Amino acid sequence: MTxxxxxxxxxxxxxxxxxxxxxxxxxxxxxxxxxVEGLLVNIERYGYPSCPCRLSFGExxxxxxxxxxxxxxxxxxxDHGACYCALYVSAAVHNGSEEVVxxxxxxxxxxxxxxxxxxxxxxxxxxxxxxVCGYLCARETPPEKxxxxxVGRERFERFA
Amino acid sequence: xxxxxxxxxxxMEFVKVDGDDLGDIVLYAxxxxxWCRKTKELLADLNIRHRYVFVDQLDKEGKNRxxxxxxxxDRSGSFPMxxxxxxxxxxxxxxxxxxxxxxx
Numbered sequence: 001m002t003x004x005x006x007x008x009x010x011x012x013x014x015x016x017x018x019x020x021x022x023x024x025x026x027x028x029x030x031x032x033x034x035x036v037e038g039l040l041v042n043i044e045r046y047g048y049p050s051c052p053c054r055l056s057f058g059e060x061x062x063x064x065x066x067x068x069x070x071x072x073x074x075x076x077x078x079d080h081g082a083c084y085c086a087l088y089v090s091a092a093v094h095n096g097s098e099e100v101v102x103x104x105x106x107x108x109x110x111x112x113x114x115x116x117x118x119x120x121x122x123x124x125x126x127x128x129x130x131x132v133c134g135y136l137c138a139r140e141t142p143p144e145k146x147x148x149x150x151v152g153r154e155r156f157e158r159f160a
Numbered sequence: 161x162x163x164x165x166x167x168x169x170x171x172m173e174f175v176k177v178d179g180d181d182l183g184d185i186v187l188y189a190x191x192x193x194x195w196c197r198k199t200k201e202l203l204a205d206l207n208i209r210h211r212y213v214f215v216d217q218l219d220k221e222g223k224n225r226x227x228x229x230x231x232x233x234d235r236s237g238s239f240p241m242x243x244x245x246x247x248x249x250x251x252x253x254x255x256x257x258x259x260x261x262x263x264x
Contacts, residue, residue, distance in 0.1 A: 031194055038192030052192035053239060055215055057223060085194065102195060102252040105238035109231070 003040065011036045014087075022145025023069075023077075024094035026086050031100075035087045039068055053085035054107065065107065072106040078141055080104075091144055129159035167211065171222035172229075174211040177204060182264050185210035188230050188241045191217055195253040196240040202255065203242075206262040215239070 011032055015025050026032050038052025050056040051066040065071040073083040080103040081090040092098040107113070128142040129135070133149040142156035165176045174186070187203060189196035191214040203210050215226040230237045233249045242250040242258070250257045 034194045034197070038194070041192050053190065053195060055190060055223065055227070055237070055239065057220060102254065104252065105236040107236070107238075109235045109237065110227075 003037070006040055007033060007036050010040065018088065021147045022143065022150050023147075024089050024091060026082070026089050026100065027094055027096070028100070031086060035085055038085075051085055062113075065113070070107075074139065074143060076103050076106060077144070123160060126158060127160035128156045131155050131157050171225050172213050172215075172218060173222075174213045176211045177209065179204070179207040179209040180262075181209050182261065183245045185261070186243045187212035188226060188239060188243070189214055190239045193239055199240040199242065199253045199258065202253075202258050206259065208262055210242075 011025070014036065018025050026035075035052055039049045042048070042050045042052060042056065046056055046058045046060070046063075048060055048063070049068045050063045051068055051070055054066050056063050056066070068085075069088065070083065073088055076083045077088060077090045080101060081093045081098050082088065082100045082103055084103050084105065084107075086100050086103065089100060090098070093100055123138060125138040126140065127136055127138045130142075130146040130149065130151065132151045132155050133146060135146050135148040136159060137143065142153045144153050145151065146155065164178075167174050167176055185203070185208055187196075187200060187210055189200055189212055200212060203212075213226065215223055218226060227237050229243075230241050233243055233247075234241065234251055236251070238251060240253060242261075244250070244261065250261070
């Protein structure tokens with residue numbers, strides 16, 4: 001299969017998966033094209049889809065946090081309206097009411113990675129519960145939409 | 161017409177791009193990164209003489225050298241990074257900052 005075909009096929013799959021789970025790909029088709037091509041290059045040379053905008057040494061265990069979609073996507077969507085590479089964007093960017101701006105790197109410097117600690121007797125993050133389907137997520141804020149039942153953020157309650 | 165030549169420094173193969181001499185302008189970039197590509201294109205459009213390296217295309221030694229150099233300037237070691245005369249840094253595709261650079 002030729003590269004353009006693979007890019008189109010992967011883009012269609014990512015778009016379908018994103019939209020069905022309450023996420024959005026960047027409305028800029030050229031941007032998505034370039035990023036998906038980057039992901040394909042990384043799959044080819046490393047064997048996994050590491051972020052096209054971050055450096056990989058080809059060691060998967062060191063890159064688990066930057067496999068697309070990366071660990072930092074949702075927080076960056078919340079704070080900046082786009083993930084680090086801007087493959088994924090918020091609803092506001094998707095519908096054109098906000099623009100994509102460069103997103104600062106949220107990934108900790110290499111020597112600080114993997115040192116996240118849980119506090120004794122508690123959780124490392126707040127836990128949010130979707131009041132519609134019971135989906136639980138441990139992160140700073142609930143997602144824009146519940147990835148299970150697609151209801152909005154406002155339907156979440158603090159669980160723990 | 162962009163004139164490019166290549167030079168190898170410490171396992172890092174830099175591509176030199178001719179243009180107006182505004183000092184030693186170094187761009188650390190990834191070949192797969194769209195923001196890096198935009199930065200590279202803007203430097204060329206502004207006719208700024210610089211050298212760039214696609215760090216992802218280096219061997220492990222070269223990648224390590226590049227990260228050491230980059231982390232001297234910014235601990236995040238994020239791409240794209242422009243280093244000006246070995247001291248000032250533009251992190252990410254900051255179009256306004258890059259355009260200001262051309263007016264130095």
